[in-house]
Amino acid sequence: MLEDELLKWEFRRGSREALARIYEKYLDSMLTLAAGLLNDVGQAQDVVHDVFVSFAKSAPSFGVRGSLSGYLATSVVNRVRDRRRRTRRQADGSTKRIEPAREPAAPDDAVIFTEQAARISQVMAELPDEQREVVLLRLTAGMKFRDIARLQQVSINTVQGRYRYGLNHLRSMLNGEVDE
Numbered sequence: 001m002l003e004d005e006l007l008k009w010e011f012r013r014g015s016r017e018a019l020a021r022i023y024e025k026y027l028d029s030m031l032t033l034a035a036g037l038l039n040d041v042g043q044a045q046d047v048v049h050d051v052f053v054s055f056a057k058s059a060p061s062f063g064v065r066g067s068l069s070g071y072l073a074t075s076v077v078n079r080v081r082d083r084r085r086r087t088r089r090q091a092d093g094s095t096k097r098i099e100p101a102r103e104p105a106a107p108d109d110a111v112i113f114t115e116q117a118a119r120i121s122q123v124m125a126e127l128p129d130e131q132r133e134v135v136l137l138r139l140t141a142g143m144k145f146r147d148i149a150r151l152q153q154v155s156i157n158t159v160q161g162r163y164r165y166g167l168n169h170l171r172s173m174l175n176g177e178v179d180e
Contacts, residue, residue, distance in 0.1 A: 004068040012062050019056055026069060027052075029140055030076050036136040037080045039125040047083060051075045066147075073141035074151050077133060084129075123173045131166030134159055 007025075010018035030051065034044035051072065055062075064071045124132055130152065137143045137151070149159045 008062070008064065008068060011059055014059055019059070022055075022068065023052055026072050029069070030072055033073055033136050033140045034076050034080060036121075036124055036140065037077065037129075037133060038083070039121065043083065047076060047079045051079055067143075069141055070143050070147050073137055073143055074147075077137065077151060119174075123170055126173070127166050127169055131162045131169070134162040135166040135170070138163055 007018045007022050011022065027048070030048045031044055034047045035041050038044050038047065055072070055075065124135075127135065133152070134148055137148050138145070143151075145156050145159050145163070149156045152159060
């Protein structure tokens, strides 16, 4: 976290190198978060791009005192919510699968990884939006329950419940496949 404080300090003073380092450090986790929330890689890339463009423009007035990761994750979630408000799901309810960003080196591992990523993506898409958001913010962005509660404007107990129910739902769906 000391590195983040230094990056924030340099960023406020207009350092392009600090902005580049922040981008490199958080791009993958923000893409994962956005893709998990939207269930569409293309839209996720658009959202994350918009977040980083806005972030870059905010340098002179940037005043976040908390976690840089939390700030960026909150920005991603807010952009996703805005996008959802503008474009509601299609009437047919179809979902798109997330394509993994990277594949392991070995061909056999790549096939297994791709299948697992696609299945996890599909199961995540079946979670209610509130649960999926909490699970992804906690696991992908490492946000604390109290920060997620502030973001969702609910109590910490509600957030913890959503997290627990979301994980239980994921376990039951994925374990059901193993048991069959």
